[in-house]
Amino acid sequence: MKKYLVKRLLQIIPVLFIISFVVFVLVYMAGDPVALMLPEDASESDREAMRAALGLTDPFYIQYFRFVGDLVQGNFGTSFRYNQAALPLVLERLPATFELAAASMVVATLMAVPLGIYSARKQNSLVDLFITGGSVLGKAMPNFWLGILLILLFAVNIQVFPVSGRGTIVHMILPAITLGTGIAAEMTRLIRSNMLEILNQDYIRTARSKGVSSNILVYKHAFRNSLIPVVTIMGLQVSHLVSGALITESVFSWPGIGLLLVQAVNGRDMAVVQAAVFVIALLVIVVNLITDLIYRLLDPRINYS
Amino acid sequence: MKKVNLFSIGLLILVLLVFAGCSNEGETAGGSEEESNTLVLAQAADIPSIDPQNSLSTTGDRVHRNMFSRLFMWDNELALQEDLVDTYEQIDDETWEFTLKKATFHDGETVTAEDVKFSLERVMTDETLKEYPYFKQLKEVNVKDEQTVQIITEGPMPTLLNLLAKSGSDILPKAYFEEVGIEGFQEKPIGSGPYQFAEWIRDDRVTLVPFEDYYGDKPKWEKVEVRAIPESSTRVGELLTGGVDIATDIPPNEWERVESESGVDLINGETTRVSLLMVRTTEGYVTSDPKVREAIDLAIDQQAIVDSVLQGTGVPVRTRVPEGVFGTNPDLTNTRVYDVERAKELLAEAGHPDGIDITFTSSRGRYPLDSEVAQLIVSMLSEAGINAELKLLESSAFLDEYNSKSNEELIMIGLADGLLDASYSLVHYTEERAAGQTDYKNGEVEGLFNAAGQNLDEEERTEQYQLIQEIVAEERPHIFLYQNAVNYGVSENITFTPRLDEAIRFDDLTKK
Numbered sequence: 001m002k003k004y005l006v007k008r009l010l011q012i013i014p015v016l017f018i019i020s021f022v023v024f025v026l027v028y029m030a031g032d033p034v035a036l037m038l039p040e041d042a043s044e045s046d047r048e049a050m051r052a053a054l055g056l057t058d059p060f061y062i063q064y065f066r067f068v069g070d071l072v073q074g075n076f077g078t079s080f081r082y083n084q085a086a087l088p089l090v091l092e093r094l095p096a097t098f099e100l101a102a103a104s105m106v107v108a109t110l111m112a113v114p115l116g117i118y119s120a121r122k123q124n125s126l127v128d129l130f131i132t133g134g135s136v137l138g139k140a141m142p143n144f145w146l147g148i149l150l151i152l153l154f155a156v157n158i159q160v161f162p163v164s165g166r167g168t169i170v171h172m173i174l175p176a177i178t179l180g181t182g183i184a185a186e187m188t189r190l191i192r193s194n195m196l197e198i199l200n201q202d203y204i205r206t207a208r209s210k211g212v213s214s215n216i217l218v219y220k221h222a223f224r225n226s227l228i229p230v231v232t233i234m235g236l237q238v239s240h241l242v243s244g245a246l247i248t249e250s251v252f253s254w255p256g257i258g259l260l261l262v263q264a265v266n267g268r269d270m271a272v273v274q275a276a277v278f279v280i281a282l283l284v285i286v287v288n289l290i291t292d293l294i295y296r297l298l299d300p301r302i303n304y305s
Numbered sequence: 306m307k308k309v310n311l312f313s314i315g316l317l318i319l320v321l322l323v324f325a326g327c328s329n330e331g332e333t334a335g336g337s338e339e340e341s342n343t344l345v346l347a348q349a350a351d352i353p354s355i356d357p358q359n360s361l362s363t364t365g366d367r368v369h370r371n372m373f374s375r376l377f378m379w380d381n382e383l384a385l386q387e388d389l390v391d392t393y394e395q396i397d398d399e400t401w402e403f404t405l406k407k408a409t410f411h412d413g414e415t416v417t418a419e420d421v422k423f424s425l426e427r428v429m430t431d432e433t434l435k436e437y438p439y440f441k442q443l444k445e446v447n448v449k450d451e452q453t454v455q456i457i458t459e460g461p462m463p464t465l466l467n468l469l470a471k472s473g474s475d476i477l478p479k480a481y482f483e484e485v486g487i488e489g490f491q492e493k494p495i496g497s498g499p500y501q502f503a504e505w506i507r508d509d510r511v512t513l514v515p516f517e518d519y520y521g522d523k524p525k526w527e528k529v530e531v532r533a534i535p536e537s538s539t540r541v542g543e544l545l546t547g548g549v550d551i552a553t554d555i556p557p558n559e560w561e562r563v564e565s566e567s568g569v570d571l572i573n574g575e576t577t578r579v580s581l582l583m584v585r586t587t588e589g590y591v592t593s594d595p596k597v598r599e600a601i602d603l604a605i606d607q608q609a610i611v612d613s614v615l616q617g618t619g620v621p622v623r624t625r626v627p628e629g630v631f632g633t634n635p636d637l638t639n640t641r642v643y644d645v646e647r648a649k650e651l652l653a654e655a656g657h658p659d660g661i662d663i664t665f666t667s668s669r670g671r672y673p674l675d676s677e678v679a680q681l682i683v684s685m686l687s688e689a690g691i692n693a694e695l696k697l698l699e700s701s702a703f704l705d706e707y708n709s710k711s712n713e714e715l716i717m718i719g720l721a722d723g724l725l726d727a728s729y730s731l732v733h734y735t736e737e738r739a740a741g742q743t744d745y746k747n748g749e750v751e752g753l754f755n756a757a758g759q760n761l762d763e764e765e766r767t768e769q770y771q772l773i774q775e776i777v778a779e780e781r782p783h784i785f786l787y788q789n790a791v792n793y794g795v796s797e798n799i800t801f802t803p804r805l806d807e808a809i810r811f812d813d814l815t816k817k
Contacts, residue, residue, distance in 0.1 A: 035704040037435055038361070041720050041730075043738060046438035047708065053433040082507065083354055084491060089507070148538050156542045163542040164534055166509065253534045255509035263351065263508055263535070268701070 008292075012285050016278060020071065023277045024064055024270075032056070033080055033268035054080065067274070076278070077271035081264065086271035090257060090279050096166055097256035100179060100249070101241045103172045105234070107180030108187055115184075116191025117223060123196060131188065138185030143244050147178040147251035164253040175252040179244045183237050190233050194226035228298050235291025239284050342527040344799075344811055347540050347549040351508045351533035353435075355494050356487065357475035358428045361435035366472045367809045368511050368531050373475035373496030376403060376421070377466050381813060383629055383725065383805055385466055389416060389476060389497070391452075398461040398761065399444075405452045408520040410478045411501040418454040422446040423479035425456070436473025439723070443468075461759045463766055464726045467631070471724055499524040499812060508533055513811075525812050544569055544794045551801060551809075552794040557674055560616065563794045570795050573618050574803025577722040578789040579625045579730075580672065582665075582682075582715045586782055587744040591663060592714045596655035598781040601715070603648040604689035605682055607641045611787050614677045618790035624774040625720060625730040627788045629805045632727025632757075632770030637778055638788075648689040660690030664713035667695065668703035672719045672789065679717055682786075710741040719789055725806060727770040728758055734777055745782035 034050050051057050055066070070077055076086040119131040154174060155163040161174050198204060199222050207217055245258035253259070257276055264272035348367065354360045357369035378388040387393070393403040408416040429440045445457040458465060468474060478495050485492075494502050499521060500513035510532045515524035532549060534540040537556045544552040545566055555563055555571060563571045584592050584601070592598055607621035620627070624637035652660065665686075667679035676697050686693045693715065698706060706712050722729045732738050735754055739745040750773050757769035777783065795801045800815045 031701050031705045032708065035708050036701070038438070039721065039723065040704075040707065040718055041733065042438060044708075049432050049438070050435075081353055082491075083356060083359055084488065093507075148536075151539060151542050156545050159546055163546055163548050164536075164539045165532070165548075251536050251539060253509065253532070253536065253539060255506055259508050259535075267353075 005293075008289055012282070015285060016281055019281045020068075020274060020278060021064075023274055024067060027265075027268060027270045027273050028060060028063070030265075030268055033270065036267055037080065071274075076275040079264075079269050079272045081267050081269045081272065086275040087279075089272060090260065090275045093255065093257040093260050094279070096254060097245055097249070097258060099166075100172065100175055100245060100254060100256055101238075103176035104178075104180035104183065104241065104244075105237075107176045108184040108237075111180070111184035112187035112191055116188045117195060117218065119188070120192045120195030120199065121218060128192075132192070135185040135188045138181045138188075141181065143178055143182065143247040144251050146181060147175070147248055150174045150178060151251070164251075166254050166256075175248050175254055178251070179241065179248045182244060183240060186237070186240075187230060187233060190229055191226060194229055195222055198222045198225050228295065231294055231298060232291060235287055235294075238287040242280050242284065342816075344526045344529045344814065345532060345549040345551075346530070346809065347532045347534045347543055347552040349533075349535055349537065349540065349554040352505075352511060352531070355491050355502070355505055355511075356434075357496075358424075358431075358436045358473050358477075359434045360472065363807045364533075366807075368513070369472060369475060369496075370498070370808055371500045371529070371811050372494065372498045372502060372513060373477070374408065374416075374498050375470055375474045375476065377470035379470055379725065379804075379806060379808070381802070381804070385470060388470070389421075395761075396455075399458050401456045401458075401465060402449065403454050403456070405454070406520055407452075408497050409518050410481070410497045411495045411516055412478065412481055413518075414478055414480060416476060416478075416497050417451050418448040419451075420476055420479045421454045422448050423482070424475065424477045427477070428473050434473075439468065439471065439473060461761050463758070463761050463763070464724060464728055467724050467726050500526075500529060503528075522812065525815070529811050541794060544796070547796065550796045550799050551814075553791070555792040555794045557616065559794075560792065568797050570797060572793045572795050572801060572803060573790045574793065574807070575620065575627065575629075575805055576789050576791050576807055577627055577630055577725065577805060578672075578719045579622055579627060579721075580675075580678070580717065580719045580786040580789060581625060582717050582784040582786065583712075583743055584782055584784060585712075585714050585743060586746075590714055591657070591661050594655045595780060596651045597657070597661065598784070600648040600651040600655070600689060601686065601691060602781055602784045603642055603644045603651065604686050604691060605784070605786070606643040606685060607786055608643070609685075610678055610681055614674055614681055615787070615790070618792070619787040620790075621786070622788050623778045623785050625733075625783065625785060626722070626727045626770065626774060627805075630722055630725050630727060630730075632731075632767050634771040634774040637774055637785075645689050648691075652690055657690075660692055662692045662694070663715060665693040665695050665715040665717070666703070666706060666712045667697055667717040668700055669697045671700040671703060673792075675717070675719075678786070682717070717786075727774075728754075731770060731773050731777075734773065734782060739782065743782040745780070747776060747780065750776055 034047050034056065038047055038050065067077065078084065079086045079089055082089060115131050119128040122128050151163055151174065155161050162171050165171055204217060204222060207221055245256060246262055248254065249256045249258035250262050257280065261273065261276040264276060348364045350364050352360065352365040352368050353362050354365060357373050360366065360369060374389045376388060376390045378386055380386045389405055389408055390403045391406045393401060395401050405416060405418065410416060425443060425446045428434055428436050429443050431437060442459050442462050443456060444459045447455040449455055456465065476497060481495050482490050499516055499519045501516040503512040503514045505511045510530050513529045515526065534543060537559060540552045541555060541559045541563060543549045560571055563569055584598050586593050611617065611619045611621055620639055621641050622638050623640055624634055626633045628635065628638050665683065667675055669676040679695055679697065683693045683695050707716060707718060720730065731754055734745055734750050736746050736751060753769045753773050757766045760766040760769065791803065791807055793801065793803060798817050800817060
């Protein structure tokens with residue numbers, strides 16, 4: 001177990017390096033940040049002077065090695081846009097994103113668990129068909145579309161929720177539904193199929209023949225056992241949460257890491273893009289690792305050695 | 306046990322939802338005393354920096370202008386007025402002397418000549434500041450006494466006062482800045498404007514509160530929030546629900562929605578930005594022939610572009626110096642020379658009776674309706690036998706092509722004037738600046754431009770600039786299209802008049 005953990009932790013380093021190289025190349029290819037910082041009619045010499053001042057005139061490999069050198073020392077460089085260190089800028093956004101992610105997980109669970117169980121119990125009924133169909137729809141629905149639609153319906157036409165921004169718990173509801181729906185869809189399908197599989201197993205049949213009531217059977221015996229894959233999927237959904245957050249946060253002006261990353265890419269703010277991608281990648285890797293460990297705790301049959 | 310847990314969680318959520326619903330109702334229906342005196346402005350982007358000398362953007366300026374003071378300012382009529390300056394005199398061609406008003410910074414310190422020297426020298430010398438390129442003509446700033454400062458320019462500089470009213474010439478507190486450094490200053494910026502900094506949550510909002518010891522009129526609003534809402538439909542949604550009082554940059558597809566709703570108005574304002582076609586006059590391009598350039602100009606109906614695609618917003622022009630900017634030539638605004646038949650004749654005279662083939666680059670999504678305008682121009686050109694191959698590029702690819710000057714015959718771009726002075730725009734027609742782009746060369750224009758740049762006689766300088774514009778309109782290194790408009794969605798409770806420089810001074814807005 002310990003050996004496994006050390007191995008997994010060591011794997012993180014090369015993964016992060018590869019990711020940062022890919023991001024560096026992509027941002028470099030995206031073009032000249034100075035072109036976006038000065039107005040269209042700035043003269044070539046003004047642009048050149050600013051490029052030189054920002055260290056952008058050096059060839060690609062020198063820029064990259066300088067970047068890596070700083071990175072090893074934990075320095076992501078300075079944001080062009082905000083003229084301050086990139087990493088703290090990213091870290092101060094994390095609470096907002098965590099808040100949104102947690103809220104959408106709650107929304108997803110609240111939707112998926114009852115729907116999944118219900119549709120498994122009423123397999124092949126009209127309701128089941130509706131729920132399964134609905135989950136395909138929920139998965140396929142783009143976040144920005146759902147977000148804009150929810151704003152239009154529940155903030156503009158029926159003014160129940162605020163349109164955008166972060167503040168009270170009310171501000172969280174529409175973005176959490178937007179981000180949670182896709183995840184709920186996936187979870188619903190998973191819970192349903194797990195439940196179906198378990199409900200057909202021998203020990204359930206035995207329990208049923210013993211006269212255990214249907215509710216106890218479903219909730220106590222079957223549901224608990226169907227939770228193991230759900231934990232995995234929750235862990236895997238972290239990457240979906242992040243990619244969804246990029247869009248959801250933009251639509252709702254939610255000042256999290258997703259909005260920061262989108263704005264940084266628009267402004268070719270290399271240091272912030274790097275820091276944000278780095279932090280997100282690290283988060284995804286660590287959560288996946290934790291998921292693996294929890295999985296093992298939940299199901300002692302799994303052995304990593 | 307499990308069941309109880311699930312049940313109680315469900316109940317908790319329900320309670321939260323109900324609670325949430327209530328608190329929200331309180332918020333929207335509130336209208337309490339405090340709420341009513343808060344101004345909320347929504348922009349399409351966050352301010353780039355809280356440092357007024359490193360921002361160089363309309364979004365940043367809307368905050369900075371209310372937080373910092375400059376030596377001069379543009380009033381509502383866009384007339385230049387003294388701001389921090391009490392009196393001033395020009396000592397000789399290159400030396401100006403300014404006496405400051407009695408003003409205090411937000412930390413209670415007095416604004417002195419030392420602060421002016423510090424602020425201007427910072428932007429004159431630090432190449433990494435975005436405002437740096439504009440301040441290169443300032444040579445020295447000298448402190449005469451506590452309230453008097455002298456500015457020496459590199460040669461006569463007729464645009465000095467404009468520059469001192471421009472973004473970047475904001476006066477910063479020397480002692481405070483040196484004590485806390487740029488990091489500390491960005492945490493808590495201090496100026497001497499009517500509003501002082503309260504909070505900046507990045508990509509969310511800047512909050513300002515009034516500064517009671519402001520030397521001018523007492524600030525009107527108890528709180529001002531400048532929010533960043535990049536998604537336009539969300540911005541409009543906030544406007545329609547009363548979440549914001551003013552939303553900037555309403556995109557054309559939302560105009561109808563904003564106009565049709567009660568409680569909000571769509572207000573159009575003019576800007577200094579002029580959309581134009583840059584034309585290669587370089588040897589080897591078909592457009593090196595002035596007759597071909599004239600034919601292109603005559604084939605384009607600017608009025609039709611404004612009326613149809615732009616839905617009446619914008620003004621057809623034949624110059625880059627719109628009305629309201631120093632040195633404008635009124636004969637070239639709101640006019641056109643559209644004549645397809647003459648365009649065909651000109652092409653024939655130039656030896657192209659069967660028409661010509663050219664390449665035309667335009668951005669897509671950089672300026673409002675840019676690709677639609679470009680497509681209309683292509684079809685107008687084809688009427689005259691000019692076959693333009695349209696190259697539509699996304700904003701950053703477009704900028705790369707423009708900056709590397711790799712475009713072919715035509716490129717459409719919108720250029721603004723941050724100085725409100727013709728010199729800013731007309732520098733494009735000097736040989737040095739035109740090289741590699743339009744490759745325009747005209748000795749007379751060169752001479753007039755250089756003379757005007759040193760000319761302290763306003764009337765004569767205006768005439769020189771007007772003459773340049775006439776020559777350019779005739780020789781067409783640029784073919785002008787229209788002066789861009791900007792759209793604001795404004796709550797009916799607010800009186801708002803848009804300004805040519807797109808600035809917003811919070812105290813110019815009033816609650817009805």
